[in-house]
Amino acid sequence: MRYAMVIDTLKCVGCSDCVVACQTENNVPHGYCRDWITEAVSGSYPNLELELRSERCNHCANPPCVRCCPTGASHVVEGGIVLVTADQCIGCGACIESCPYDARYQHPDGYVDKCTFCHHRLEKGQQPACVSVCPTKCMYFGDLDDPNSEISQLLKNRKHKTLSPEAGTDPHVFYLI
Amino acid sequence: MEEELFTSGRNIPNIDPSLQIWHWPISLYLFLGGLAAGILFFAALFYLMGKEKQYPALKAAAVIPPIALSIGLLALVYDLTHPLYTWRLYTTFRIESPMSWGAWVLLITTPLSFLWLFSYYRSAFPKWESKLKLFKKFKFLEKFEKFLIANRTYMAYALVPLSIILGVYTGILLSAFNARPLWNNAILGPLFLTSGLSTGAAAIILLSRNREERHLFSKIDLALIVIEIALITHMIMGYYAGSQVQLEAMDLLVGGEFTLMFFGFVILLGLLVPAILEVIELLGYKVPVAVPAILVIIGGLIFRFIMVEAGQLTRYLY
Ligand code: SF4
Ligand code: SF4
Numbered sequence: 001m002r003y004a005m006v007i008d009t010l011k012c013v014g015c016s017d018c019v020v021a022c023q024t025e026n027n028v029p030h031g032y033c034r035d036w037i038t039e040a041v042s043g044s045y046p047n048l049e050l051e052l053r054s055e056r057c058n059h060c061a062n063p064p065c066v067r068c069c070p071t072g073a074s075h076v077v078e079g080g081i082v083l084v085t086a087d088q089c090i091g092c093g094a095c096i097e098s099c100p101y102d103a104r105y106q107h108p109d110g111y112v113d114k115c116t117f118c119h120h121r122l123e124k125g126q127q128p129a130c131v132s133v134c135p136t137k138c139m140y141f142g143d144l145d146d147p148n149s150e151i152s153q154l155l156k157n158r159k160h161k162t163l164s165p166e167a168g169t170d171p172h173v174f175y176l177i
Numbered sequence: 178m179e180e181e182l183f184t185s186g187r188n189i190p191n192i193d194p195s196l197q198i199w200h201w202p203i204s205l206y207l208f209l210g211g212l213a214a215g216i217l218f219f220a221a222l223f224y225l226m227g228k229e230k231q232y233p234a235l236k237a238a239a240v241i242p243p244i245a246l247s248i249g250l251l252a253l254v255y256d257l258t259h260p261l262y263t264w265r266l267y268t269t270f271r272i273e274s275p276m277s278w279g280a281w282v283l284l285i286t287t288p289l290s291f292l293w294l295f296s297y298y299r300s301a302f303p304k305w306e307s308k309l310k311l312f313k314k315f316k317f318l319e320k321f322e323k324f325l326i327a328n329r330t331y332m333a334y335a336l337v338p339l340s341i342i343l344g345v346y347t348g349i350l351l352s353a354f355n356a357r358p359l360w361n362n363a364i365l366g367p368l369f370l371t372s373g374l375s376t377g378a379a380a381i382i383l384l385s386r387n388r389e390e391r392h393l394f395s396k397i398d399l400a401l402i403v404i405e406i407a408l409i410t411h412m413i414m415g416y417y418a419g420s421q422v423q424l425e426a427m428d429l430l431v432g433g434e435f436t437l438m439f440f441g442f443v444i445l446l447g448l449l450v451p452a453i454l455e456v457i458e459l460l461g462y463k464v465p466v467a468v469p470a471i472l473v474i475i476g477g478l479i480f481r482f483i484m485v486e487a488g489q490l491t492r493y494l495y
Contacts, residue, residue, distance in 0.1 A: 068353060070277035071265040088265050091258030093198040094276045100356035100493040106198060110259035164493045166420075167355060 018130035058171030215377015447476015
């Protein structure tokens with residue numbers, strides 16, 4: 001079992017429904033977020049290209065945030081999901097510094113928080129909140145180890161990329177391009 | 178042209194535009210850790226070489242590490258956002274986490290530095306004792322002191338490696354983060370150790386009352402400054418031979434917003450000027466020795482501040 005997310009940048013319109021859905025589902029305090037939209041413009045006028053991406057923790061297979069955590073609060077659970085146990089976290093911030101994607105933040109209550117791939121929903125057989133609300137259905141979630149899963153098929157047939165693979169973290173959120 | 182924007186109701190004034198979560202307490206802590214490591218290293222080493230009688234300032238300087246480490250630890254805990262769980266550091270040891278190494282090394286070194294100081298308390302600070310009269314009030318101290326003095330050699334054997342680990346750790350804490358290109362440089366460990374030793378030597382010079390001792394530590398400090406300049410040169414060259422993210426990181430120090438601080442205060446006032454003054458002094462001219470020593474200490478402090486601040490401005494762009 002290896003959970004992963006696939007996001008179609010060609011379908012995303014940047015509406016931010018995923019952001020709001022996550023904030024609501026996970027009680028993210030006001031002024032913070034676990035996922036966000038990046039608008040990347042490249043090229044020079046008039047040949048500009050726009051890419052919209054819904055970004056979040058990449059649940060890396062080689063997660064520096066877990067390695068640098070002095071208490072073991074940051075850990076990996078089944079399926080490769082990277083989680084933080086709030087009452088083991090001392091709020092030292094090492095994991096925040098270690099993440100090349102700035103995917104973590106300090107919760108006002110002190111501990112560090114981030115995307116969980118909606119672990120609590122997966123346990124009930126549901127999809128992550130962001131995936132389930134996307135109006136353009138541009139997000140897919142599933143098991144990478146299963147060659148017949150929707151995400152495996154998409155990655156087989158479509159051109160895709162990950163963010164900053166040169167950071168060496170082996171990210172597991174894939175973007176179709 | 179390549180431009181990236183966070184858009185959409187991200188509404189995260191607490192995260193955008195940059196994530197600065199380590200503040201001045203961390204810089205102070207790294208500096209104090211290095212300073213304490215430097216003094217403990219020299220004190221233990223000279224004791225093991227049987228030269229402590231010749232260099233009385235080493236005993237007087239023993240008062241610095243316990244204070245520095247205590248303030249450093251307080252600063253560190255002050256920067257934790259979930260401090261009530263600090264004990265969680267000590268229910269586990271995570272070999273891959275520099276922070277975990279640091280926590281454990283400090284847990285052993287801090288009390289050891291107190292014991293080390295106490296073993297010199299009566300001989301190095303007779304005035305304090307005549308005021309406080311601790312040994313009169315608490316009879317068991319006599320025995321305790323005897324025990325410590327008898328075991329000083331063992332303490333020194335432990336302190337030499339511990340102080341080196343502590344000094345290196347202050348650099349590795351930063352260099353282990355590949356996400357912050359300015360920090361991600363293995364030379365930071367030896368560099369911070371050298372800088373810590375140099376500030377330690379400077380503190381000993383400040384406390385010294387005898388010429389010969391001051392000269393010895395001036396020579397040691399001079400050698401350390403030369404090594405430090407070499408390591409900083411290596412660091413800069415390494416970045417310029419590096420990838421785009423490292424080039425951008427270096428721009429902060431060379432030409433960017435930290436240029437004056439880095440070249441003016443760290444390199445010039447913190448290293449070159451004290452080195453020149455120390456050479457002049459060693460040649461026999463009269464220079465107030467406190468000047469280079471204080472410059473070295475302030476330079477070391479500013480260096481930590483720059484590295485912690487600037488490092489957090491650098492990141493991968495994708
Ligand atoms: S994206 Fe960041 S927080 Fe998430 S697993 Fe990777 S390094 Fe850790
Ligand atoms: S802030 Fe918490 S989760 Fe992050 S490294 Fe420190 S203890 Fe671990």
